[in-house]
Amino acid sequence: MIAWRAVRGPVDVVITDRWGGVSAAPYAEFNLGDHVGDAPEAVGANRGALAAAVDVPPDRLVFADQVHGRRVVAVEEPWGTQRPASADGLVSTSPDLVLGALVADCVPVLLADPQGGVIAAVHAGRPGMIARIVDAAVDAMSAAGAVEISAVVGPSVCARCYEVPATMRDDAAAVSPDSWAVSATGTPAIDVAAGVSAQLAEHGIPVLRVPGCTRESPHLYSYRRDGRTGRFAGLIRLHRMPRGDFRSWQVLSDGAAPSGAGLGRK
Numbered sequence: 591m592i593a594w595r596a597v598r599g600p601v602d603v604v605i606t607d608r609w610g611g612v613s614a615a616p617y618a619e620f621n622l623g624d625h626v627g628d629a630p631e632a633v634g635a636n637r638g639a640l641a642a643a644v645d646v647p648p649d650r651l652v653f654a655d656q657v658h659g660r661r662v663v664a665v666e667e668p669w670g671t672q673r674p675a676s677a678d679g680l681v682s683t684s685p686d687l688v689l690g691a692l693v694a695d696c697v698p699v700l701l702a703d704p705q706g707g708v709i710a711a712v713h714a715g716r717p718g719m720i721a722r723i724v725d726a727a728v729d730a731m732s733a734a735g736a737v738e739i740s741a742v743v744g745p746s747v748c749a750r751c752y753e754v755p756a757t758m759r760d761d762a763a764a765v766s767p768d769s770w771a772v773s774a775t776g777t778p779a780i781d782v783a784a785g786v787s788a789q790l791a792e793h794g795i796p797v798l799r800v801p802g803c804t805r806e807s808p809h810l811y812s813y814r815r816d817g818r819t820g821r822f823a824g825l826i827r828l829h830r831m832p833r834g835d836f837r838s839w840q841v842l843s844d845g846a847a848p849s850g851a852g853l854g855r856k
């Protein structure tokens with residue numbers, strides 16, 4: 591369920607894996623995506639279990655309706671009876687609201703100003719990197735009062751596993767040169783996480799990368815590997831009280847234990 595967790599001041603970041611839920615194949619087991627064809631009851635049960643694990647009421651676990659765009663919206667309370675916003679980034683200053691980005695190869699980016707009390711969860715795939723959604727997230731966080739932002743970049747498909755046509759690699763590199771890559775077989779590839787991390791660095795934002803490739807790890811969902819499959823999540827939350835040092839991320843769980851869910855290669 592929870593593969594990786596870190597705290598910094600009052601900010602808590604969690605990366606989930608695919609184990610410990612009730613979804614049946616091909617979504618087994620802990621699918622959190624409600625847009626991939628899985629049974630709604632299973633997704634609801636999994637989300638409920640996750641909310642319980644991070645100790646919030648289920649409605650305070652908030653996901654956007656992700657559309658591979660660059661829109662980032664502020665959210666300060668549960669969606670309630672409203673439909674989730676169509677967006678790929680959520681920003682909040684509200685304690686005890688858990689913001690999530692759903693992924694299965696795309697890059698989950700969790701951003702925080704622990705002193706300023708501003709957090710964001712961003713879904714950044716190749717289109718998001720090319721659209722520079724990171725810039726929109728930083729703008730939205732700044733508008734909410736963020737001054738000193740740091741980032742956690744969760745697991746995604748690695749460059750070795752992300753073969754693309756040469757023109758697609760060129761288009762991505764025109765926006766983020768660091769994304770230019772070569773696949774394991776020597777063909778053109780894109781390193782989306784490197785591109786996103788470089789964009790964050792342009793804002794002076796330090797990045798903590800969570801190791802692991804979705805396509806190579808049996809513990810994570812991968813659209814490239816499996817096609818029809820579930821989604822795991824990168825989650826971020828602002829607590830009312832500090833849980834750790836403000837100056838650096840403290841990794842509390844690195845995926846090696848206790849569920850044996852190492853995120854690395856097979």
Ligand SMILES: [Zn+2]
Nearest residue numbers: 748751803806
């Ligand atoms: Zn890989």
